Amino acid sequence: MPQANTLYAAYAGHIAAALDALEAAGTLPAGLNRAAVTVEPPRDPAHGDLSTNAAMVLAKGAALNPRQLAEAICTELGKAPGVTSADIAGPGFINLRLAGSAWLAELRTIATSGRDYGRSTSGAGRTVNVEYVSANPTGPMHMGHCRGAVVGDALASLLEFAGHKVIREYYVNDAGAQVDVLARSVHLRYREALGEAVGEIPEGLYPGDYLVPIGQQLAAEFGDRFAAAAEGEWLALFRTRAVGAMLEMIRADLALLGIKHDLFSSEAELQAAGKPEAAEQWLRAHDLVYDGVLEAPKGKTLDDWEPVALPLFRSTRFGDDQDRPIRKSDGNWTYFGADLAYHFQKAETADALVDIWGADHAGTVKRIKAAVAAMTGAEGTPKPFEVKLVQMVQLLKGGQPFKMSKRSGNFVTLADVVEMVGKDVVRFTMLTRKPDAQMDFDFDKVVEASKDNPVFYVQYAHARVRSTLRKAAAEGLAPSADRLDLLGAEELDLIKLTAQFPRLIEAAAAAREPHRIAFFLGELAAAFHSYWNLGNDRPEKRFIVSQDANLSGARLYLAEQIGQLVRNGLALLGVEAVEEM
RNA sequence: GCGCCCGUAGCUCAGUUGGAUAGAGCACGAGCCUUCUAAGCUUGGGGCCGCAGGUUCGAAUCCUGCCGGGCGCGCCA
Numbered sequence: 001m002p003q004a005n006t007l008y009a010a011y012a013g014h015i016a017a018a019l020d021a022l023e024a025a026g027t028l029p030a031g032l033n034r035a036a037v038t039v040e041p042p043r044d045p046a047h048g049d050l051s052t053n054a055a056m057v058l059a060k061g062a063a064l065n066p067r068q069l070a071e072a073i074c075t076e077l078g079k080a081p082g083v084t085s086a087d088i089a090g091p092g093f094i095n096l097r098l099a100g101s102a103w104l105a106e107l108r109t110i111a112t113s114g115r116d117y118g119r120s121t122s123g124a125g126r127t128v129n130v131e132y133v134s135a136n137p138t139g140p141m142h143m144g145h146c147r148g149a150v151v152g153d154a155l156a157s158l159l160e161f162a163g164h165k166v167i168r169e170y171y172v173n174d175a176g177a178q179v180d181v182l183a184r185s186v187h188l189r190y191r192e193a194l195g196e197a198v199g200e201i202p203e204g205l206y207p208g209d210y211l212v213p214i215g216q217q218l219a220a221e222f223g224d225r226f227a228a229a230a231e232g233e234w235l236a237l238f239r240t241r242a243v244g245a246m247l248e249m250i251r252a253d254l255a256l257l258g259i260k261h262d263l264f265s266s267e268a269e270l271q272a273a274g275k276p277e278a279a280e281q282w283l284r285a286h287d288l289v290y291d292g293v294l295e296a297p298k299g300k301t302l303d304d305w306e307p308v309a310l311p312l313f314r315s316t317r318f319g320d321d322q323d324r325p326i327r328k329s330d331g332n333w334t335y336f337g338a339d340l341a342y343h344f345q346k347a348e349t350a351d352a353l354v355d356i357w358g359a360d361h362a363g364t365v366k367r368i369k370a371a372v373a374a375m376t377g378a379e380g381t382p383k384p385f386e387v388k389l390v391q392m393v394q395l396l397k398g399g400q401p402f403k404m405s406k407r408s409g410n411f412v413t414l415a416d417v418v419e420m421v422g423k424d425v426v427r428f429t430m431l432t433r434k435p436d437a438q439m440d441f442d443f444d445k446v447v448e449a450s451k452d453n454p455v456f457y458v459q460y461a462h463a464r465v466r467s468t469l470r471k472a473a474a475e476g477l478a479p480s481a482d483r484l485d486l487l488g489a490e491e492l493d494l495i496k497l498t499a500q501f502p503r504l505i506e507a508a509a510a511a512r513e514p515h516r517i518a519f520f521l522g523e524l525a526a527a528f529h530s531y532w533n534l535g536n537d538r539p540e541k542r543f544i545v546s547q548d549a550n551l552s553g554a555r556l557y558l559a560e561q562i563g564q565l566v567r568n569g570l571a572l573l574g575v576e577a578v579e580e581m
Numbered sequence: 582g583c584g585c586c587c588g589u590a591g592c593u594c595a596g597u598u599g600g601a602u603a604g605a606g607c608a609c610g611a612g613c614c615u616u617c618u619a620a621g622c623u624u625g626g627g628g629c630c631g632c633a634g635g636u637u638c639g640a641a642u643c644c645u646g647c648c649g650g651g652c653g654c655g656c657c658a
């Protein structure tokens with residue numbers, strides 16, 4: 001439920017009351033499932049202010065025809081406060097018209113709720129673990145990580161706003177072969193710092209010079225102690241130091257985007273604590289892990305394929321195409337084997353899990369969903385678990401593919417991009433497309449200061465509100481709710497749009513789709529700019545009408561609330577609301 | 582060969598989880614600046630919602646099969 005005092009929530013309540021009354025009167029049978037009953041704005045505003053499908057979705061269960069039922073509901077709804085008319089349309093839609101005062105009351109609600117307008121309790125305090133970024137700790141963040149980072153962070157904020165407790169988590173893959181490679185790469189930089197000529201970085205090691213300072217630091221701390229030593233003497237130490245330094249770098253990169261996780265979970269610690277063994281034991285006891293031999297992969301010719309018996313998880317029982325190994329033939333855990341234990345660990349402290357992954361990991365979604373279903377659903381219903389895939393981002397400059405290969409290896413770093421275009425542009429742009437569609441990120445377009453650029457357009461709306469309020473204050477005019485009755489049809493249309501915000505929050509949170517907020521803000525900004533421009537030709541439609549303090553006060557009040565709403569939306573997206581542009 | 586995602590106006594994309602006559606921006610045509618910031622606004626044309634079936638009161642939305650594009654498919658991570 002949204003805050004009970006918002007308009008849509010109130011009328012959802014009135015509709016429920018009308019249905020209760022019909023139940024009491026025997027028109028409707030008791031106990032019908034009303035989950036499908038909605039309250040929405042009608043597609044065409046000419047149809048009214050609010051629309052409900054109640055008659056259509058309940059008709060079958062009531063053994064009535066929809067229009068008959070609609071008539072009965074209309075009679076009841078006509079008695080609800082603020083309703084000036086209730087009509088039936090089409091196959092059985094019920095359209096309500098509301099008195100202007102009902103909308104003006106919503107404007108006051110925005111003012112009194114302030115930054116909490118739109119906040120919902122629909123999450124009912126349930127804990128949701130959102131795991132996002134989880135980039136390997138082997139270098140700085142690059143643009144491949146960016147979209148998932150922004151989407152995950154905005155989703156976490158959105159879920160919080162919708163009444164969930166949220167854990168923002170980062171899974172640190174510090175146990176695989178890639179961190180050994182990292183340690184060796186750092187060792188080379190360490191020898192370099194000691195004065196050795198290392199030349200070109202060999203194939204197979206990380207070439208980026210972000211490792212140079214770590215080598216220097218280790219040289220300063222340990223001298224040449226490990227320069228010629230066997231790998232066994234330094235590998236673990238260098239790995240720990242290198243991973244620590246990488247995580248520091250990654251945290252700094254994330255901070256550039258305004259992202260801060262609550263929890264960094266280490267795969268190495270998970271393994272040290274014996275969690276994968278415990279999971280394996282449990283799975284074997286439930287006949288979900290067995291020793292078996294995999295078939296060679298199809299559609300590829302492999303010369304080095306040898307069938308080997310491995311402990312396999314029965315993911316085919318849960319819809320996967322193949323059972324999946326949890327250990328390698330050397331006895332070490334596969335990524336999946338550890339990941340499975342990791343998800344079980346997360347499920348212990350959360351009511352629901354959401355993972356944000358890059359599309360290149362799409363192939364592993366089924367197995368991890370299978371694992372979570374198996375382990376959390378042993379007794380009763382499995383924990384809700386979703387994997388949201390964010391698709392690839394193609395970097396462009398002036399329509400041409402953009403490459404950058406300077407100091408950090410051959411990828412475009414996130415820090416470089418934030419430096420070039422700014423945090424707000426990066427964040428907003430990443431959220432102006434649904435995440436499961438590929439997108440282009442064109443440097444030239446995203447920094448453009450025009451209405452084609454939604455970041456600019458939305459921020460400009462806020463800046464306009466603020467500058468208008470400043471200008472008004474200089475003239476001695478202030479926002480006031482005393483004479484809101486002076487507001488006309490155009491102003492009411494704006495209020496009707498703002499009133500959508502609480503519904504939008506709930507729908508976006510339920511769908512785990514923060515991009516909807518960005519689109520709503522674009523729509524709100526367009527409506528506001530459009531209204532503003534009425535004043536170009538007709539000075540009497542301006543916010544500031546110097547000779548009329550009452551009218552100005554009411555309009556400034558409206559402007560102030562629109563500004564508030566833009567701030568609320570931008571806050572969820574992690575984008576600044578600027579005072580002037 | 583298999584899996585996942587996408588396919589909506591010339592282009593870039595939305596589409597309120599199955600609702601009413603499918604929307605917005607760009608581009609194109611016609612208008613609007615001695616301005617509460619024209620960094621903008623008004624207005625017009627433009628659609629086989631990839632194709633073909635199915636489900637029902639009702640489908641861009643759900644199901645099946647094709648077609649096209651992207652990503653991926655090992656004991657890697």
